[in-house]
Amino acid sequence: MLVPLVQPGYRLACAMLHDSQAAQDVVQDASLTAWRKFGRLEDREHARSWFLGIVANECRNARRKKWVVGVTLGLPSRLSVRSAEERIVEGEDVRRALARLRHKDRLVVALFFYLDMPLEEVAAVVGDSVGATRARLYRSIQRLRPDLGLEEALQ
Amino acid sequence: MNLRSQIHAAIEEVAPPAPALQRDVLEFVFSESKQRTNRAVSRPSPWSWGMRRAGSLVAIGLTMLLLATLLVGGRLWRDWNAQQQSLAVHAKVAQLRDRPLHLPSVAAGDVCPESQYNLDQGVYPAGYGVGPIYAKGSGIRYVTNSRTYFDTSYRPDPDVSGLVLIRGQDLVTNQSMVFGIAPYGGNQNPVTPSGKEVGSDTLIGRTVHLHSEVLMDMAQYSVPGYGWEMIQGFPKGSSGCIGFQADGFRTDGSPFSEVIVISFLIAP
Numbered sequence: 001m002l003v004p005l006v007q008p009g010y011r012l013a014c015a016m017l018h019d020s021q022a023a024q025d026v027v028q029d030a031s032l033t034a035w036r037k038f039g040r041l042e043d044r045e046h047a048r049s050w051f052l053g054i055v056a057n058e059c060r061n062a063r064r065k066k067w068v069v070g071v072t073l074g075l076p077s078r079l080s081v082r083s084a085e086e087r088i089v090e091g092e093d094v095r096r097a098l099a100r101l102r103h104k105d106r107l108v109v110a111l112f113f114y115l116d117m118p119l120e121e122v123a124a125v126v127g128d129s130v131g132a133t134r135a136r137l138y139r140s141i142q143r144l145r146p147d148l149g150l151e152e153a154l155q
Numbered sequence: 156m157n158l159r160s161q162i163h164a165a166i167e168e169v170a171p172p173a174p175a176l177q178r179d180v181l182e183f184v185f186s187e188s189k190q191r192t193n194r195a196v197s198r199p200s201p202w203s204w205g206m207r208r209a210g211s212l213v214a215i216g217l218t219m220l221l222l223a224t225l226l227v228g229g230r231l232w233r234d235w236n237a238q239q240q241s242l243a244v245h246a247k248v249a250q251l252r253d254r255p256l257h258l259p260s261v262a263a264g265d266v267c268p269e270s271q272y273n274l275d276q277g278v279y280p281a282g283y284g285v286g287p288i289y290a291k292g293s294g295i296r297y298v299t300n301s302r303t304y305f306d307t308s309y310r311p312d313p314d315v316s317g318l319v320l321i322r323g324q325d326l327v328t329n330q331s332m333v334f335g336i337a338p339y340g341g342n343q344n345p346v347t348p349s350g351k352e353v354g355s356d357t358l359i360g361r362t363v364h365l366h367s368e369v370l371m372d373m374a375q376y377s378v379p380g381y382g383w384e385m386i387q388g389f390p391k392g393s394s395g396c397i398g399f400q401a402d403g404f405r406t407d408g409s410p411f412s413e414v415i416v417i418s419f420l421i422a423p
Contacts, residue, residue: 002184006177014170015162024176031180032187094165113162145158153158 001038002031005048008115009055015110016059016103018095026062030055049124052115056107056125063103097144105140112137244318248349248370251320251402257414258398261326267396267418282382284415287312288319288401291382292417297338297358302390304358305419306337308382309371309401315411319371319403320349323387326416327394334369337386343378346371346385358386395419 009030013023034051041050098106104126111122123133141153261267270283282291288309295306311319323332334348338361348366355364363386371383389397399415 002180003177006180007173010173010176011166011170015166018166018169020169020171020173023170024173024179027176028180028183032184035184035188090161091165091168094161095169098162098165109162110166113159114166116159141158 001044001047002034002051005034005051006031008048009051011115012052012055012107012110013059015098015114016056016106017062018099022062026055026058030058033058046124049121052111052125053127056103059107060103094144101140101143105136105143108133108137109140109144247318248320251318252350252368254402254410254412256322256324256400257412258324258326258400259414259416261394261396263327263394265327267326267394268416269396269418270415282308282310283417284401284413286413287315287405287411288321288403288413288415289382290399290415290417293384297386297388299356299358300391302333302356302388303393303419304335304356304386304388306384307387308384310379310382311371311373311376311403314405314407315373316404316406316408317373319373319401320368321371321399321401322350322368323397323399325389325393326396326398328392330390330393331367332397332399333365333367333388335363335365335386335388337384338363343381344371344376344383346383348385356388389419 006027009027010023013026013030014020017023017026030051034054037054041047098109101109108122108126111117111125112119117125119134119137120130122137123130126133126136128136138150141150145153259268271285272283273281273285273289282289284290288311290307290309293306293308297304297306309319309321321334324330325332331353333353334346335356336346336348338358347370348364348368349370350366350368353365353367355362357363365388369385369387376383389395396416396418399417401413401415402411404410
């Protein structure tokens with residue numbers, strides 16, 4: 001059950017922490033938690049949102065324990081050759097903007113834009129209603145890119 | 156580049172592929188779960204800690220209860236034991252007292268049937284009687300307004316065991332003898348005046364309580380050469396022909412009742 005969820009969890013952790021090593025640690029801890037609590041999962045069809053919720057919670061704990069992560073890390077461990085300098089600057093700006101978001105806002109953005117999850121499943125991971133999640137997503141977009149309209153941002 | 160692409164690109168830069176992560180996660184989960192299982196086996200749960208704490212309190216309480224029980228129980232046992240011993244003594248005395256007197260009757264003017272006087276090993280005076288109890292006077296006599304007292308000692312044979320009860324009366328007038336502790340003190344083998352207290356008298360300035368009988372205990376016969384020393388008296392008007400009965404048991408458990416008759420010289 002866990003195996004197909006590891007990579008989505010890792011990607012979410014990277015999006016939340018911007019640190020691959022910390023993300024792997026978080027996924028391991030989240031996997032152990034999930035393995036221990038798997039018996040409590042009533043609807044196995046929602047295992048992914050359930051597991052990603054655990055990962056998100058572990059990410060928040062990790063940032064509380066290591067608050068310097070968002071400050072000290074951020075430089076990519078591997079860069080593309082194409083337009084290197086420009087992409088470094090651009091990527092760094094985006095990550096800093098994401099890092100300034102509140103945990104739940106950043107989680108909604110990461111799930112929706114990076115993991116390409118539908119809004120209903122994002123709401124399930126976050127634990128809010130779809131409407132509240134949609135409103136949270138819109139607010140987060142405005143903070144990330146005030147210059148963008150919602151229609152454009154959601155493309 | 157739209158926002159989605161920007162976010163993708165920015166995060167992909169810090170999210171290198173981790174192909175071994177699935178295997179690492181599985182190994183981590185299984186190893187951790189195994190260790191936790193072992194820890195769960197070896198380390199008591201919080202519930203177990205609570206039980207241990209409660210168990211310790213119960214153990215302390217039980218220990219204190221045990222100590223208190225031993226303390227109180229020891230005292231109760233000692234008291235009960237002393238009481239039982241006292242009851243056993245009383246039972247033994249009652250058994251001796253229940254034995255009937257076999258003293259002869261002597262008519263006034265008749266010769267007093269005095270017991271023979273024996274010599275210990277044929278040399279030393281043992282006293283009156285055929286054994287296992289012998290009576291011997293020290294020669295000390297006290298005369299008061301109500302009675303005449305003779306200092307007397309009783310000696311037992313070695314096969315006498317336990318308590319010996321002495322009772323006596325005038326064989327002519329049937330007046331009862333009285334017994335008391337010798338007033339000069341220093342009794343080597345103490346006696347216990349028993350039975351009914353019939354009064355007291357003052358001898359050489361000391362008050363002597365008088366009883367109808369006297370008990371002697373082989374357990375307190377620590378100086379054999381002196382015998383059990385006491386005073387015994389008979390009232391005014393006595394004939395001086397006095398019969399004593401010594402009741403007791405031998406070491407083999409057989410009972411004895413010995414009658415000793417002594418003719419005392421009564422002061423006019």
